Amino acid sequence: MKLSHPVLRSQNKKAHSLLDRRYAERVPIGHRISYTGTEGARIVTGEGVLKDLSKTGCKILGETASSLGSSISLYLYLEDGQAPLCLTGVTVSWISSASFAVRFPALSGEERKRLQEVVWKHVRLSSLDNRRTAFRII
Numbered sequence: 166m167k168l169s170h171p172v173l174r175s176q177n178k179k180a181h182s183l184l185d186r187r188y189a190e191r192v193p194i195g196h197r198i199s200y201t202g203t204e205g206a207r208i209v210t211g212e213g214v215l216k217d218l219s220k221t222g223c224k225i226l227g228e229t230a231s232s233l234g235s236s237i238s239l240y241l242y243l244e245d246g247q248a249p250l251c252l253t254g255v256t257v258s259w260i261s262s263a264s265f266a267v268r269f270p271a272l273s274g275e276e277r278k279r280l281q282e283v284v285w286k287h288v289r290l291s292s293l294d295n296r297r298t299a300f301r302i303i
Contacts, residue, residue: 191219192287196244198225200255202237213264215241218287220280222258222268229265231257239267243283250279 198215201208213227223241231237235257241250252269259266272280 191217192284194218194283194287197242198223198227199240199242199249200225200229200237202231202235204231204235209237216264217266218280218284220269220272220277220284222266224264224266226264228263229257229260231265233257233260237267243279245279245283245286247279250276252276 194215194217196215197212199210199212201210203209209229209231211227211229213225215223216226217224237255237257238251238253239255241252243250252272254270255267256270257265258268269280
């Protein structure tokens with residue numbers, strides 16, 4: 166069969182479409198997170214579970230009262246022996262009924278280093294049981 170066959174083309178595109186959107190290594194993680202923001206004149210707060218952490222953003226299991234594109238502050242309990250990492254100016258980039266995703270703002274060198282250490286720690290742990298996240302091949 167030729168590579169340009171419609172069935173192969175469709176499956177190939179589908180298989181790579183999720184990877185093509187990833188710009189940083191993501192790791193499965195299950196730490197506590199809390200967040201706060203404003204929705205009009207109302208202050209919204211919540212707690213959830215941190216999932217799919219990367220140095221550019223994360224997925225949070227929990228309800229959000231914020232809207233898509235809104236700015237919130239996160240308190241990441243990274244279980245690395247330090248105080249929670251507080252990130253301000255975080256943008257809500259995706260929302261579903263029981264979870265949402267955020268994109269981190271430009272991080273300081275210290276914040277970036279701390280997140281990268283946590284990500285790499287979990288990459289090494291998850292690679293032991295073949296759950297290591299995929300990365301882009303360019």
